[in-house]
Amino acid sequence: MTSRHGLSKTNSTVYLSSPVNALVHGLYEENVHFSDVKKHGDFGLGTFDDLDGEMVMLDGHIYQIGSDGHVSEVHEDNHTPFATVTFFNPTIQAEFHCELNHTEFVDRLMQLLPSSNLFYAIRIEGAFSHVQARSVPKQANYHPFIDVAHQQTLFDFRHVNGTLAGFYTPTFMSSLSVPGLHLHFLSEDHQHGGHVLQCQPKKIKISVQPIHKLELSLPKTVDYLTTDLSGSVDEDLRQVE
Ligand SMILES: [Zn+2]
Known part of the structure; x- marks a missing residue:
């Protein structure tokens, strides 16, 4: 492994268009335009209204994985x-030139993060022996996320080149964003992808951006304003993410 470490030189911010808590409660129509989201970043992940597939944003391009x-x-x-x-403006870079199972990959990746109390944007490019990913079918509003997960479609991509894009979120932020590692995959040929469940890289380049600031948008919809979001969603998130 080769690596280059550095604290963030930029005043970068992670932007959440809504707390994940609302999504887990089945609020799938917050109607935020991606044109607004793009004012806050060119890199990231998420989903679409009515939970219509997984979203990955790379270099300002938005991809939908049905x-x-x-x-x-x-x-x-x-x-x-x-x-x-x-x-995206990474300050930590590393390369792994050996095949790793999923646990080894996560361990090595976590070793690159100087503290588990910051956000990190993470982009990983290269060759993978295996990527297991999922996507979810379009849903009626209010259908609880925990039930949707049972309808997910699993994809197993073997010997594939592509990009993992996503974030590490401190676990104490779990009502705002998916805690821990949350990565989406897009293959190099833009034909495959999804929310990553596990992967086995064999030759990858990792770029990490520590982030010290959070900008959280709270939706204006009647659903959001009137739903009781006071309960913990930690257990549901643990099962589906
Ligand atoms: Zn996801």
């Missing part, structure tokens, strides 16, 4: 109930 596995680049006129983005 539950049928179809990947398409979508226009910023689309809406999202939950997106996490930042302007």
Whole structure:
């Protein structure tokens, strides 16, 4: 492994279009335009209104990964109930040139993060022996997220090149964003992807951006304003994410 460490030189901010708590409660229509989300970042992940697939944003391009596995680049006129983005400007880099199982990969990745109390944007490019990912089918509003997870479609990509994009969130932020590592995958040919459940990299380049600031948008919808969000969603999140 080769690595280069550095604290963040930029005043970067992670932007949440909504607390994940609302998504877990089944609020899938927050109607936030991606054109608004893009004012806050060019890199990130999330989903679409009605939970219509997984979203990954790379270099300002928005990709939608449907539950049928179809990947398409979508226009910023689309809406999202939950997106996490930042302007990507990494200060920590490393390369792993050996095959790692998922546990080894996570251990090595976590060793690159100077503290578990910060946000990190994480981009990983390279070759993978295996990526297991999922996507979710479009949902009616209010259908609890924990039930949706049982309808997810699993994809097993073997010997694939591509990019993992996502974030590390401190566990004490679990009502705001998915705690711990949350990564989405897009294959190099833009034909495959999804929310990553596990992966086995064989030759990868890792770029990490420590983030010390959070900008959280709270939705204006009647649903959001009137739903009781006081309960903990930790257990539901642990099961589905
Ligand atoms: Zn996800």
